[in-house]
Amino acid sequence: xxxxxxxxxxxxxxxxxxxxxxxxxxxxxxxxxxxxxxxxxxxxxxxxxxxxxxxxxxxxxxxxxxxxxxxxxxxxxxxxxxxxxxxxxxxxxxxxxxxxxxxxxxxxxxxxxxxxxxxxxxxxxxxxxxxxxxxxxxxxxxxxxxxxxxxxxxxxxxxxxxxxxxxxxxxxxxxxxxxxxxxxxxxxxxxxxxxxxxxxxxxxxxxxxxxxxxxxxxxxxxxxxxxxxxxxxxxxxxx
Amino acid sequence: xxxxxxxxxxxxxxxxxxxxxxxxxxxxxxxxxxxxxxxxxxxxxxxxxxxxxxxxxxxxxxxxxxxxxxxxxxxxxxxxxxxxxxxxxxxxxxxxxxxxxxxxxxxxxxxxxxxxxxxxxxxxxxxxxxxxxxxxxxxxxxxxxxxxxxxxxxxxxxxxxxxxxxxxxxxxxxxxxxxxxxxxxxxxxxxxxxxxxxxxxxxxxxxxxxxxxxxxxxxxxxxxxxxxxxxxxxxxxxxxxxxxxxxxxxxxxxxxxxxxxxxxxxxxxxxxxxxxxxxxxxxxxxxxxxxxxxxxxxxxxxxxxxxxxxxxxxxxxxxxxxxxxxxxxxxxxxxxxxxxxxxxxxxxxxxxxxxxxxxxxxxxxxxxxxxxxxxxxxxxxxxxxxxxxxxxxxxxxxxxxx
Numbered sequence: 001x002x003x004x005x006x007x008x009x010x011x012x013x014x015x016x017x018x019x020x021x022x023x024x025x026x027x028x029x030x031x032x033x034x035x036x037x038x039x040x041x042x043x044x045x046x047x048x049x050x051x052x053x054x055x056x057x058x059x060x061x062x063x064x065x066x067x068x069x070x071x072x073x074x075x076x077x078x079x080x081x082x083x084x085x086x087x088x089x090x091x092x093x094x095x096x097x098x099x100x101x102x103x104x105x106x107x108x109x110x111x112x113x114x115x116x117x118x119x120x121x122x123x124x125x126x127x128x129x130x131x132x133x134x135x136x137x138x139x140x141x142x143x144x145x146x147x148x149x150x151x152x153x154x155x156x157x158x159x160x161x162x163x164x165x166x167x168x169x170x171x172x173x174x175x176x177x178x179x180x181x182x183x184x185x186x187x188x189x190x191x192x193x194x195x196x197x198x199x200x201x202x203x204x205x206x207x208x209x210x211x212x213x214x215x216x217x218x219x220x221x222x223x224x225x226x227x228x229x230x231x232x233x234x235x236x237x238x239x
Numbered sequence: 240x241x242x243x244x245x246x247x248x249x250x251x252x253x254x255x256x257x258x259x260x261x262x263x264x265x266x267x268x269x270x271x272x273x274x275x276x277x278x279x280x281x282x283x284x285x286x287x288x289x290x291x292x293x294x295x296x297x298x299x300x301x302x303x304x305x306x307x308x309x310x311x312x313x314x315x316x317x318x319x320x321x322x323x324x325x326x327x328x329x330x331x332x333x334x335x336x337x338x339x340x341x342x343x344x345x346x347x348x349x350x351x352x353x354x355x356x357x358x359x360x361x362x363x364x365x366x367x368x369x370x371x372x373x374x375x376x377x378x379x380x381x382x383x384x385x386x387x388x389x390x391x392x393x394x395x396x397x398x399x400x401x402x403x404x405x406x407x408x409x410x411x412x413x414x415x416x417x418x419x420x421x422x423x424x425x426x427x428x429x430x431x432x433x434x435x436x437x438x439x440x441x442x443x444x445x446x447x448x449x450x451x452x453x454x455x456x457x458x459x460x461x462x463x464x465x466x467x468x469x470x471x472x473x474x475x476x477x478x479x480x481x482x483x484x485x486x487x488x489x490x491x492x493x494x495x496x497x498x499x500x501x502x503x504x505x506x507x508x509x510x511x512x513x514x515x516x517x518x519x520x521x522x523x524x525x526x527x528x529x530x531x532x533x534x535x536x537x538x539x540x541x542x543x544x545x546x547x548x549x550x551x552x553x554x555x556x557x558x559x560x561x562x563x564x565x566x567x568x569x570x571x572x573x574x575x576x577x578x579x580x581x582x583x584x585x586x587x588x589x590x591x592x593x594x595x596x597x598x599x600x601x602x603x604x605x606x607x608x609x610x611x612x613x614x615x616x617x618x619x620x621x622x623x624x625x626x627x628x629x630x631x632x633x634x635x636x637x638x639x640x641x
Contacts, residue, residue: 054547055635082549093544097257107548110246
């Protein structure tokens with residue numbers, strides 16, 4: 001379970017303070033697929049980075065499975081990211097010098113509780129439909145294929161939570177559907193809690209819970225009848 | 240730690256095999272040039288120092304110099320003493336030398352200095368001056384009325400730095416007038432002219448012992464000093480002690496003590512070069528650091544991604560350090576091979592000419608190893624420090640500020 005209480009993130013740009021998140025509180029149950037939606041600049045990605053322990057909040061508290069992870073030391077944060085969290089970036093973020101299989105293996109190799117990570121990496125790549133592309137390097141894969149490699153990489157250590165930051169932002173419609181279906185299928189098959197960010201209203205269909213952000217604040221559920229970010233169906237692109 | 244090492248090694252291996260080839264080639268080229276610079280400089284200085292020392296020993300002082308004690312002008316019974324010295328283990332030869340003041344004149348020019356008289360056979364057992372004849376030949380034991388001049392005395396129609404002090408145009412076969420300090424004036428035929436390229440030596444002039452006994456019989460069997468040549472690699476200390484014990488009234492010193500000014504000059508050159516080398520190492524370190532830093536700046540996002548997926552800082556730093564070690568090893572091995580198997584043999588065939596003669600580059604394995612260790616440490620630090628700095632950034636900054 002993820003529980004966030006009064007989370008605030010303030011960036012300082014020169015002498016100006018930018019409040020990216022203000023007093024955000026939420027909870028996401030185990031095995032849920034939660035979608036965070038909102039306009040560009042509403043703080044969706046910032047929130048996901050706090051949950052994925054990639055950024056540190058200015059104040060507030062983040063609990064993962066009843067463990068306070070807000071102020072963990074960097075070594076502990078790295079260990080938590082490695083073993084309990086999976087993170088999928090908007091722009092794929094694969095390591096160009098490694099093949100698809102090696103990219104997926106890398107976190108497994110680092111965690112390595114015994115062997116078997118190579119086999120698991122191969123199974124995950126097969127599960128995301130890339131069995132035949134395992135030995136290709138990222139530049140030899142399409143955007144959709146790269147994103148599916150990133151999904152496999154995020155899952156190699158059997159994480160409890162999977163965070164995806166606009167995983168389809170750089171993909172065409174067909175690839176987007178494939179990626180989203182893959183996420184939902186893995187949620188069902190592996191029981192991993194999935195939190196993804198999107199600004200495409202169509203993606204709500206993949207979530208069993210939708211959270212809205214506006215100007216860095218959570219929009220109360222009773223105000224969510226009319227989604228604040230209603231972009232045309234099928235329109236995709238980065239924030 | 241084991242896992243970190245394994246992952247770091249894996250990342251380094253892949254970065255080397257599949258990374259930017261141009262950056263790797265640039266880094267290796269920088270290391271090759273830096274290492275060659277570090278290896279070549281001291282080799283030249285060592286070669287020059289060896290050359291100067293060798294010239295001093297073989298044309299000016301010998302290995303050991305025996306002089307009369309302070310207050311005495313001559314060593315009596317010099318021939319007998321030379322025979323006793325030659326009997327000492329490790330001594331290859333000993334020659335009594337008689338140095339007298341003289342003035343030499345030729346076609347309106349004159350030059351005043353000191354003239355050395357010696358038995359040419361004994362002289363040849365200690366000195367190699369006769370190997371440097373550029374005109375005519377060296378003296379024979381029975382030669383009289385003949386003189387051999389250094390290039391700085393004769394001039395021999397050659398242009399060189401000290402020509403202002405010389406007779407300028409004396410060549411082998413020319414007749415010169417010599418005036419000794421006892422007032423004797425005599426005409427000599429120049430038998431030969433030598434050029435050792437060592438100013439201390441090239442300012443000398445020689446006549447035979449037999450000739451000196453004709454013009455200055457009062458000198459007799461006395462010598463102003465004796466020069467001794469030791470066998471190669473022989474310890475001079477015990478030989479000097481034995482010479483000292485032969486009789487009272489002797490002052491025995493090494494060639495280094497005798498050629499004090501030269502040693503001071505050489506030491507000064509070495510000190511200056513040590514400073515230059517230290518600066519070269521700092522420049523080398525900065526160059527390697529710069530190449531690594533530029534490479535790392537381009538990989539900041541990659542470092543951020545690695546950290547975001549749970550790779551530890553320690554692992555990332557180790558990966559860059561392993562990579563730097565590989566580049567350093569390739570660079571150093573390559574430049575060592577180039578130095579030992581290309582530059583040194585090539586230089587041996589076409590030696591570099593300095594003002595003291597042709598120098599050869601000695602291969603000092605210990606120095607090369609020490610230079611490699613220093614460069615290795617510099618390379619590793621040059622990779623580890625920027626990598627450490629890059630991993631200090633927040634993950635979010637590393638990924639999204641790139």
